[in-house]
Amino acid sequence: MENKRTAYIRSIGRFLPEKKLTNSDLEKLVDTSNEWIVSRTGISERRILEPGLGCSYMAVRATDECLERAGVSPEELDLIIVGTVTPDMLFPSTACLLQNMIGAKKAWGFDLSAGCSGFLFSLSTAAQLIESGRVNKALVVGSDVISSLIDYTDRGTCVIFGDGAAAVLLEACTEPGYGLLDFNLHIDGAGGEFLCVKGGGSLRPASHETVDNGEHYVYQDGRAVFKSAVTEMSNVSVEILERNGLTGKDVKLFIPHQANNRIIEAAAKRMGIEEEKVIVNINKYGNTVSASVPLALYEALLERDNPPVKGDYLVLAAFGAGLTWGSTLLRWWEK
Numbered sequence: 001m002e003n004k005r006t007a008y009i010r011s012i013g014r015f016l017p018e019k020k021l022t023n024s025d026l027e028k029l030v031d032t033s034n035e036w037i038v039s040r041t042g043i044s045e046r047r048i049l050e051p052g053l054g055c056s057y058m059a060v061r062a063t064d065e066c067l068e069r070a071g072v073s074p075e076e077l078d079l080i081i082v083g084t085v086t087p088d089m090l091f092p093s094t095a096c097l098l099q100n101m102i103g104a105k106k107a108w109g110f111d112l113s114a115g116c117s118g119f120l121f122s123l124s125t126a127a128q129l130i131e132s133g134r135v136n137k138a139l140v141v142g143s144d145v146i147s148s149l150i151d152y153t154d155r156g157t158c159v160i161f162g163d164g165a166a167a168v169l170l171e172a173c174t175e176p177g178y179g180l181l182d183f184n185l186h187i188d189g190a191g192g193e194f195l196c197v198k199g200g201g202s203l204r205p206a207s208h209e210t211v212d213n214g215e216h217y218v219y220q221d222g223r224a225v226f227k228s229a230v231t232e233m234s235n236v237s238v239e240i241l242e243r244n245g246l247t248g249k250d251v252k253l254f255i256p257h258q259a260n261n262r263i264i265e266a267a268a269k270r271m272g273i274e275e276e277k278v279i280v281n282i283n284k285y286g287n288t289v290s291a292s293v294p295l296a297l298y299e300a301l302l303e304r305d306n307p308p309v310k311g312d313y314l315v316l317a318a319f320g321a322g323l324t325w326g327s328t329l330l331r332w333w334e335k
């Protein structure tokens, strides 16, 4: 275990659409209030991509920043994984579109659909391909234009979600005991019905009926999702510490999926992590699905005082449609 090759996060980039949708904007669209949204979710505003632009548009911009920061050219990439539930189109994959747009001539890749756990599952997959020695440079992107699936007359969902993208560059860590050390990932299809888009797939292809029924919008049973998210995101975050002989006190930063402030607080409390070690940006961006964890990581690395330094432990955690959930333990490493 000690001498195993691991992956580490070498660079990061992000893209956030300029247009802000505030709680007071939503008060004009549905029967809600700023007070309700802030107290029940922690969200004040979210970003919305302008119509006519897709998932790949944001993915390219996040990737450009990520690769420029590292001084790596797209031609050097071996692998591209895009975590998304809102690809530009059903096929080809957004990974293929992105590969072509940036000119990553030798990369292969694919999209990974795991709801709000999309980035974490993609990160785990790419890290294990790096561990195997088959891949040296992997780009992992979380990009979602979730506004394209939201019914802005449904107050249960429209207040929660926002658009965004972020990308990380993974490379092999050459020092044992550092980098992405452990993943604890789960799915449970029995909970799939609580958060889904019923129409537009092979079972319910687009028709006048599916459109009239609103089947192309996100359907959510908020209470059921909330209950599972609180339990499962807390469990996996505690488990990953325990099985690596760590406690909350050893963790420099906890970087959770930004779905609801109350879910984040519950997980941090179970882990015994103080508030100042928890990255929260849900107030500015809402739930950005696959982009949520890497956007929070971006803030942790580039926008906060006292960013992680070599040897610091970070825990990333996510929960999403599927149901899907998981956590990652990483020990920060820099060349």
Ligand code: COA
Pocket (backbone or CB within 6 Å): 031, 032, 033, 036, 037, 040, 041, 116, 155, 156, 159, 195, 221, 222, 223, 225, 226, 229, 259, 260, 287, 319, 320, 321
């Ligand atoms: N504004 C005002 N009232 C609202 C509202 C809104 N935007 N959305 C729901 N309500 C109402 C409900 O209709 C309900 O009214 P009722 O009691 O008269 O039926 C009441 O508020 C409470 O609804 P409930 O669903 O129990 O609220 P909640 O405290 O669970 O908060 C969510 C709702 C959606 C914010 C919460 O369930 C949640 O965050 N769920 C998880 C969502 C999530 O994480 N999804 C993505 C997973 S990755």
